[in-house]
Amino acid sequence: VMKEYAHFTSPIRRYADLSIHRILTDYVSRKGADKLKKKYGEFSVKAAAQATKTELSAVAAERSCEDFYAAEYMKKHIGEEFDGIISGVIGSGLFVELPNTVEGKIDVRSLSENYFEVRNGIALYDGVAGTMYTIGDKVRVKCINANVNLGQIDFELIKVYEDASNGDKAE
Secondary structure, three states: OOOOOOOOOOHHHHHHHHHHHHHHHHHHHHOOHHHHHHHHHHHHHHHHHHHHHHHHHHHHHHHHHHHHHHHHHHHOOOOOEEEEEEEEEEOOEEEEEOOOOOEEEEEHHHOOOOOEEEEOOOEEEEOOOOEEEEOOOEEEEEEEEEEOOOOEEEEEEEEEOOEHHHEOOOO
16 A cells, blocks of 8 residues: 555646656666655656646636636627626736626726725725725626627726615715
């Protein structure tokens, strides 16, 4: 029985599978950890870095692909209104996720001409109007644009639903 065990299941990890199998085969046949460190020390570091780089690239490609499909879907719904939840905030706007997992952005310039400040990475605050938009707020949005080439969906804020736990919200 081996004390250590490694298992990879993702097809994207085949190089990692081959690498670990090579090391384990040598370990079982030679029974010498010192020799393995010498032989595979540098190789394992490079192999791990390559596997990580490849996996991150695959994840980015998958996300981009999902964004393109979402934009293609929303092209047919431009002008329609939807209920959603604020899923992210950045200085340039709000991200809203719909129940069908489509996510779009509300440009901060469409909210007000005032200066907005991101607070604690979870809220966008308009100090002049005293309005705060927080991750988790329920909102109604209108789809105003869907750019398939960029995988981007633009929303316009229609209203923020008042939630007793968050206090008064802007409409």
